[in-house]
Amino acid sequence: MPNRMPEPAGLLLDRSETVEFSFEGRTYAGYKGDTVASALLANGVGVLSRSFKYHRPRGPLTMCGQDSNTLVQIGHVPNRLADQTTVAPGMTVRAQNYWGSLENDRLALLGLLHRFMPVGFYYKAFHKPRALWPLWEKVIRRLTGLGTIAPDAPHGYFDKAYLFPDVLVVGGGPAGLAAAIQAADAGGEVLLVDENRALGGALNYARFDADGALADQRKAMLLRELQARPNIQVMSDTLCNGWYADNWLALVRGNRLYKVRARALVLATGSYEQPLIFHNNDLPGVMLGSAVQRLIKLYGVRPGSRAVVATANSDGYGVALDLAQAGVEVACIVDLRADPPADELTAAAARRHLPVLVGATVWEAEPEGRNMGVRAARIARITGEGTCAASADSFACDLIAMSVGYTPAAPLVYQARGRVRYDEESAMFALAELPAHIFAAGSLSGAFNLDAALEEGYRAGWQAAGDAGFGFGPEPACVNPKDAVGRTHPWPIFRHPKGKDFVDFDEDLQVHDLENALTEGYEHIELLKRFTTNGMGPSQGRHASVPAVRLVSKATGAAMDETGNTTSRPPVGQVKIGHLAGRAFEPVRYTAMHFRHLELGAKMMPAGLWLRPEYYGAAPTRSEAIRAEVKSVRENVGLIDVSTLGGLEVRGPDAAEFMNRMYTFAYLKQPVARARYVMMVDIGGVIVDDGIACRWHDDHFYVTATTSGADAVYRTMLWYNAQWRLNVDVTNVTAAYAAVNIAGPQSRAVLEPLCEGVDLSKEAFPYMGVREGHVAGIPALFLRVGFVGELGYEVHVPASYGEALWDALMAAGQSHGMRPFGVEAQRLLRLEKGHIIVSQDTDGLTTPHEADMAWAIAGKKPFYVGMRSVSLQAEGRLTRKLVGFEITDRAAPQPKECHLVIRGDEITGRVTSVAFSEALEKVIGLAYVASDQADEGSTIEIKVDGGERVPAAVVKLPFYDPDGARQEM
């Protein structure tokens, strides 16, 4: 590690442990705590990647994860940030975006062709002829990829967590620490997050005073105060990745996504240091002043041997002092300002005799062979805005540090719809207005003076706590000057005749690219962004945005404020698909008999939120199992769990009137102890649900609803009655009841011996009757209904008795050879009876007339929901109809659900249900057909898999037992 400084440099390092990893096939050693980038720089490796378009070598720019130069492939994961990812033993790191080798990228020749690849090149060059698009796409994708995806990568475990602090502080620098401390004193729960490993922000690396001691003192004080407050939860290494409505924030740490609801939010996210734009400003070895300081202080890496520091503020002098202290020769401090004011840091630089040139800039960086580094900086006198004197002096150096200004790290402010305006005096964008419940502090809000940042932090913490309901003590005062003015140069852009003066490093955009786009008329900042892709790369305009605004403002003559900035949306930084897709909250509901089904070997299937038995048996025996279940019901007796059916209680003096309004049928005169079919249509006359209504009393109905429709039916009922104000109460009792349907010729024989207080005889309890009584000592409701078309009883009991009911019936059925049956058998049984299943045999447009359900409409009552629409449909022309069909040719392939009904070259309908009926010895089904195909005896053609058209005959429904004799036994 030739560039490693001795201890104590390297705050984040644990030098007791050496870590070996490989980069581009070569093995390197770093210390525990090193990032990939710092370990490589310590070993003299400065090139980490190739640029997107011209394949120029690139090295670290920010050392804090804010540029795309350090995106590398680590193992099977592409696009990891080398300056944020710590090294691990055996880690395999590869550079991205090159062809050949990183050092000798054959595509670097593209740089020579830049004249022929102007901005908008792809739009312009490849749009004709259209036939070649796929070819070009393939070539371009090959040239511009960012890492490779390994399809066989092992799956990771990603999950989500939820936090509810009173005050969330984003940013653990001086202002954020102060805010957390102050808010905690007020008594609320405080959550402090920082994307870095170590709290302290700039206190960890920046120099605030001549001897560099102030930062450490302040940090020690703040961390002591922080630790003394147990109501502060600290999450470091955590990226706050987005702001959503009402302070709902996304935090990403490792493989976990935290969703945080904060009563009040303090943003102390700091600022992004901005690059200087000059010829070859993208060479490895050209980096931000703060990156230089991070390397020295955090990682103990000497970033070069001879440095030029380009600056426009006193922070650059701090960088020069740090370099000198680290043993790097400072060739020159180049101050862009003509007349820099003297302060503590400039004085300290003068005491160390660091050479200073004022009123000058780095005009060019001279590349080291094949652009792999910097050989010298050519420095020229500034003659005007963006212009320099013709002569330039060359200063040999291998490092150029840039400290020419800042822009607030405001993505979260933008996302929260805070207002930002351009401040001419400081030449920076500044926060103008923050939404309710959001407060800001530190350099984000322009406080660059350390003590001002602390004061603002205390105040923001106090404000946020008060906002969250924790008022405490007097408002902390802010007396120190913010010192935002004099930090940022208003025109750090030096357009070079030979170009390579990069504005956007991600997209290889140079000054003339933006100027050309402006000339072509893309003068709106949002249009310019989209046409040039400025700021659209992985670094999201953190460095490219403000220069673009400056260039637009200059070209159009509009003020910076008028020009505005581009919109910022979540995410702020990287987010993995796993974070979004990882473990979600998907509840499933079990019926009371669930575990009995499992014991019987049921294959479970989802039905709405519920799980229901599809059939009982092992998967290879599926069709035999279903066949046996069907046979058992038709010839003997079967038992099915129907607990998932919706159950609604409608009670009150207006119960019958309410039923009459909600459903299409007539209910005022429905006799007590009888059931009646219910069909609900929506306001547009489309079938939305069905079931049966049992009348227990004049003012008490128990209504069933479909498994998946029950909740919506319940809500719809409540919505209407919120307006009608009928004297009725509706309760959803779906989960309060467990229910079974015992069906088949032997069902009465099985049930009868268990019953008390209910006479099951045909005369006493006819078809469509409903009774109360006891079964096996369990209070129960008996509904004599016939969905499957055989003698049968639905038995509804309180859910807590569900398992006992199942056990009692199964025991009683044993001597009769009773089988449990599942949803698949029930589907076939009801299909044989021609009963529709709402949402399988109906869609979002099915009307009662199309489904041949006009018999369920009481057209003469005063009102039901959708009545007007249904009567309009009756007047109009029917375009399709749901009919029964059969295929008697045993050799013909069996259609599947959703296969199309075709006439000539026209689609006239589709199959909604289809199955082979053992009882009828033919394929039967339901299908939509054109209304002129709907008559009994017409032949339709169904296009099956493979394209063959199978003829089918339209027949009358039901297929089985048309007189209903079996269910009325």
Add this chain to the structure above:
Amino acid sequence: MKIINCPLNGPRNAQEFVHGGEVVAHPDPHRCSDAEWADFVFMEENRAGVVREWWCHVATAYWFIAERDTVKDEFLRTYDPSELFRDRVEFTRPDPPPDPDPPLDPDPPLDPDPPLDKEA
């Protein structure tokens, strides 16, 4: 995610609610024109500005009314529907034209063989 202040349950995540459309007067289904009916069924005002909407807190099945600024995406006020809907709503059919036949039975003694026990 937004927070909606439910009049019954207090402030809750928007995820717990469903939107029930604009609060609009239902036209008299027997007396309005076809065009009025179609407009009621198919059209939404979709106004930019302050609108009055139905919202339902799903877990408690409680419907309420919200006044919301669709431009600022802000809930201004939420309240129980009884503030707007105080009186029982009745529906009547228009007087039938003179008819020599006996009067219509609004609830015919139907007892067909309906399909029952629905699942889906």
